[in-house]
Amino acid sequence: MESSDLIIGREEELEFLMGQMAGALSGEGGLVLIGGEAGSGKTTLCETFEKLAAQSDCLVLVGRCIPGPQTPYLPFIEMFYGHSPDPFSADGIVNREGGGLFLSVLEGFDQLSKDKGLIIRLEDLHWADSASITLMHFLARNVRGRRILLVGTYRPEDVHATPAGEPHPLKGTLRIIRREGLCHEVDLRLLGPEETGKMVPLMLGGTAEARLQDLVASESKGNPLFAVEIINYLVDSEQVYSDGGVWRLRLKREMQIPSTIREVVLARIDALPRGTRDVLESAAVVGEVFEPDLLDDGEGRGHMELLGELEVLEKEYRLLHEDGGHYIFSHEKIRQVIYEDISAGRRKELHRSAGLMMERRLPNDEYLSQLSWHFLEAGDNDRCIRYSLAAGKLCQRRKAVREAKSFLTLVLQRTENDPWFAVDRLIALESLGDLKNDASGPREWYSYYEQYLEANQDREARARVLAKAAECWDQVGLGDAGKANELLDEAEAIADGDPRTLAEVAYRRADLSSNDGRAEEALPQIVRARHHFERLDDPVGTLKCRELEIVILRQAYRLKEARELAEEQMRIARDLEDPEPLLMVEMLAGFICAMMGDVEPAKRFTSEVIDLATKLGMMWTLRLALVYRAVALELEGDLEGARADVSRALDNAREYENVFHIAMCESDLGMYESSLGRLENAEGHYEEALRAASAFDSYLRSLLETDLSILRAELLMRRGGFRESDVLYKRMIGQAQDSGQPYDTMNCCARYAMSLARREMEVEARQHFGEAMEVAERLGCERRVRTLALRVGFAI
Secondary structure (H helix, E strand, O other): OOOOHHHOOOHHHHHHHHHHHHHOOOOOOOEEEOOOOOEEEOEEEEEEHHHHHHHHHOHHHEEEEOOOOOOOOOHHHHHHOOOOOOOOOOOHHOOOOHHHHHHHHHHHHHHOOOOOOOEEEEEOOOOOOOOHHHHHHHHHHEEOOOEEEEEEEEEEEEOOOOOOOOOHHHHHHHHHHOOHHHHHEEOOOOHHHHHHHHHHHHOOOEEEEEHHHHHHHHOOOOOHHHHHHHHHHHHOOOOEEOOOEEEEEEOOOOOOOOOOOHHHHHHHHHOOHHHHHHHHHHHHHOOOEEEEEHHOOOOOHHHHHHEEEEEEEHHOOOOOEEEEEEEOOOOOHHHHHHHHOOOHHHHHHHHHHHHHHOOOOOOOOOHHHHHHHHHHHHHHHHHHHHHHHHHHHHHHHOOOOOHHHOOOOEHHHHHOOOHHHHHHHHHHHHHHHHHOOOOOOOOHHHHHHHHHHOOOOOHHHHHHHHHHHHHHHOOOOOOOOOHHHHHHHHHHHHOOHHHHHHHHHHHHHHHHHHHHOOOHHHHHHHHHHHHHHHHOOOOOHHHHHHHHHHHHHHHHOOHHHHHHHHHHHHHHHHHOOOOOOHHHHHHHHHHHHHEEEEEHHHHHHHHHHHHHHHHHHHHHHHHHHHHHHHHHHHHHOOHHHHHHHHHHHHHHHHOOHHHHHHHHHHHHHHHHHHHHHOHHHHHHHHHHHHHHOOOOOHHHHHHHHHHHHHHHHHHHHOOOOOOHHHHHHHHHHHHHHHHOOHHHHHHHHHHHHHHHOOOOOOOHHHHHHHHHHHHHHHOOHHHHHHHHHHHHOOOO
């Protein structure tokens, strides 16, 4: 009997999986994560479940993660290639842009699940690349209401930080998935002695004497894999025999049973013929899953002879099994033991042979990461650098930042102080700076650009990288706009008219001016940048400029123009494959409508963004859309709805540890709670907002200043501190007028008028509503002021 047929001690877990499958078939899809140590039976449980699922007319797709260098989306690519090309095309799927990739994967799986249920198993997630884990999280969010069951397996002991100290991508995702309530978990315990003993007769057929069962149970310590390998070892070494259908131990005074899985496996492979062992060692170097054509044991075997040896390893020694043209080791632990036992010199040559065989598969990008590893282990520095750089760029395109950084850093290590590879090193340095991942920070990004600039004197290249380096110094980066402008000045001076560099320089200048609140200065800069991108026929760059132009127009309080441009860009963005640009412009449109007091379109736009951002897992966008929808809800008097939206945004900001959004949400919640008469709650939120804001530099703190001051004035008024509240409101109005901030002037006047109206100071309230309306008419925000006035009983 195959070890995959053994399900002893896992009956409850199997029953649970069957229940989850029944739920999925009725349209209640979900995610089940199965955790357990190596050899605990995760794969066996899944394979048994999948056989039963197939009998219930379910389609089963399996994607395996493998140890070593990682290829973005590898387990999903395995599924796509292993299934009918309709509706999937692996290349077409994984090379889509941004959220378009995720939506197309979900749509494809949804189509497959229409006629029959769909079981998707992701095997060994502790080896998964960060892009695959993100895609799994996306699917977990979106399979509810679908006939799809996701099942993932992993080893908890292998979910640890990288050698560089970066957290394992699965660890943070597990924490978030648990908090979001997106998964059920199954923890596989070790088997008890009685359960382990029952494995012996099931594997051997017939019955087994108690002494044999007790031996396997005590030596394996309840680990199913160890138990299977001990039984295989006893059979291979002829230490058991069948006596009339009863399996017995041979009578030996001192029976030596290896004490670890490693020793058991080594004892078994030591008995292999030399030629068979050579093939097995070659396979162990190629990987856990391999194609026979990739094997080269150095003996020049013909294809049929090689297949014969693989059949022996499968049928006689049970070390491999064939699956659709591929071979798979019976367990990764077995492959690892075999690999580690190969001598250093032979292992080096086998890696080189594997790499040369894989080179024949190029230009298939899915082999790049493996080529990097094989030639690293083979000591072929030239090929290692070449494929590491290519693998890093591939990961960068697919937004697998963690893996991209690993490959590109390897290039830096292998090219240090070697002028022969100067160009490769420069490409890696620029690419590392371009990653701009949240796990590092602007100082690290700039260090890569700085090294590039020190090593390269080419004017065109320096201009390009100087423009990128300037971004590291902006107000939300290292916070030195002067340094950023110095870098941009130098880039522009040596650009020699290159339109792309000039486009990036103009864009960065516009962004810096916008961050400083100098909208009138930023507008001509962003228009100049857009014209450069249009001449380059670069729609992505053009759309990027349009997005910033909308922001700048809003800052300049040219709200009607900003709204018109946003709605125009929404129509363009709807035709793009990637939904992320649409989310950005639609969110801006919603916010501008809320600023203008147009409640219904504000709610419609922000609701669409919330739905799609939730589906895609774009949490930064989701939080802002919730906050902006709350503004619209407050205007129409739905304070509880506004409070609920901002509470959700606050919970999300805490989960993702975004301190600025925490401060913003605490401030908004304080305002809504105050309006609802819950003063203690409001004051608590005010204190939390102040505490969070205290960590910011002057730029970020200034973005919250007006809202915090209004909340403070409101709380003073609610507690009877009328004089202090009036003084604070008047100071805010004066400061807004002096600094040329008409929207803040209007908003402070309107809020002050509402405060006065609540104290029944009708004449003063009407005066300040009039002042607010006077400004609002210039801005196009009359509806907003009228709506706020109606909330306190004033018709203006």
